[in-house]
Amino acid sequence: xxxxxxxxxxxxxxxxxxxxxxxxxxxxxxxxxxxxxxxxxxxxxxxxxxxxxxxxxxxxxxxxxxxxxxxxxxxxxxxxxxxxxxxxxxxxxxxxxxxxxxxxxxxxxxxxxxxxxxxxxxxxxxxxxxxxxxxxxxxxxxxxxxxxxxxxxxxxxxxxxxxxxxxxxxxxxxxxxxxxxxxxxxxxxxxxxxxxxxxxxxxxxxxxxxxxxxxxxxxxxxxxxxxxxxxxxxxxxxxxxxxxxxxxxxxxxxxxxxxxxxxxxxxxxxxxxxxxxxxxxxxxxxxxxxxxxxxxxxxxxxxxxxxxxxxxxxxx
Numbered sequence: 001x002x003x004x005x006x007x008x009x010x011x012x013x014x015x016x017x018x019x020x021x022x023x024x025x026x027x028x029x030x031x032x033x034x035x036x037x038x039x040x041x042x043x044x045x046x047x048x049x050x051x052x053x054x055x056x057x058x059x060x061x062x063x064x065x066x067x068x069x070x071x072x073x074x075x076x077x078x079x080x081x082x083x084x085x086x087x088x089x090x091x092x093x094x095x096x097x098x099x100x101x102x103x104x105x106x107x108x109x110x111x112x113x114x115x116x117x118x119x120x121x122x123x124x125x126x127x128x129x130x131x132x133x134x135x136x137x138x139x140x141x142x143x144x145x146x147x148x149x150x151x152x153x154x155x156x157x158x159x160x161x162x163x164x165x166x167x168x169x170x171x172x173x174x175x176x177x178x179x180x181x182x183x184x185x186x187x188x189x190x191x192x193x194x195x196x197x198x199x200x201x202x203x204x205x206x207x208x209x210x211x212x213x214x215x216x217x218x219x220x221x222x223x224x225x226x227x228x229x230x231x232x233x234x235x236x237x238x239x240x241x242x243x244x245x246x247x248x249x250x251x252x253x254x255x256x257x258x259x260x261x262x263x264x265x266x267x268x269x270x271x272x273x274x275x276x277x278x279x280x281x282x283x284x285x286x287x288x289x290x291x292x293x294x295x296x297x298x299x300x301x302x303x304x305x306x307x308x309x310x311x312x313x314x315x316x
Contacts, residue, residue: 015044024050030060030229035075055087060229062096089232092253112232113307134166135218145224151271154194215242224269240298243291263293
């Protein structure tokens with residue numbers, strides 16, 4: 001609580017001490033409680049006559065507004081009507097503010113992308129091994145679908161249609177009364193119970209060269225998410241960069257992030273569907289072809305130059 005209050009007061013002080021009519025950039029909250037925080041920032045911005053830019057990094061605010069109380073929608077209406085610009089991640093999210101009558105002309109699509117400094121245009125090595133490499137990289141919470149991935153691996157083991165290995169990368173978060181450590185221990189226990197010890201590796205958080213190495217080794221990237229605040233996950237963009245075949249869920253804008261049905265797949269997020277999807281690619285023998293197509297789709301869709309030009313225009 002002390003740290004939260006310290007950060008809040010520091011932010012408010014910064015806003016109020018800034019030159020009059022500066023640009024105030026706020027990363028938008030996704031929850032009713034977060035809207036109260038944003039409201040305080042907006043009031044300070046109004047006092048200083050700042051130009052207010054709200055950047056919505058997820059898709060949860062739309063559901064918060066749609067299902068919100070009168071107080072929630074009152075706060076959201078003030079926050080977003082006072083903003084000069086509202087930045088969203090995809091065309092899919094342009095309608096999130098219809099319930100509070102926000103003018104469409106102030107909403108701008110600014111897609112996620114990878115900065116040029118993070119792109120090495122790697123040569124993806126041709127696979128010499130017959131082991132299919134699967135990768136899950138995100139926070140380890142049930143709504144992100146990591147348990148669906150584990151259960152899909154159990155199905156693949158039972159059907160014995162290919163040799164595979166899956167790496168889970170990310171941080172466990174507390175969930176439904178269980179601490180993060182308890183969630184982790186339950187996951188490791190499930191690996192043992194399902195007989196997947198030889199097939200599952202938990203890597204924890206990965207960064208830098210280790211992260212690049214893991215992406216380069218992967219054939220499939222799995223993110224069967226139904227996360228309430230899901231927007232445009234950077235991890236999917238990274239996976240496309242490294243020529244992974246993305247299997248994600250038919251949820252919100254996720255199908256629009258990939259070349260759905262051609263080099264990646266947005267499916268019903270169940271273990272059975274994930275397993276079936278991997279098996280279909282394997283049976284058709286077009287693994288390498290789909291991987292190359294994923295890389296091409298990345299180049300056409302997630303150009304840093306286009307995004308950086310938009311950013312300069314917004315903040316100049």
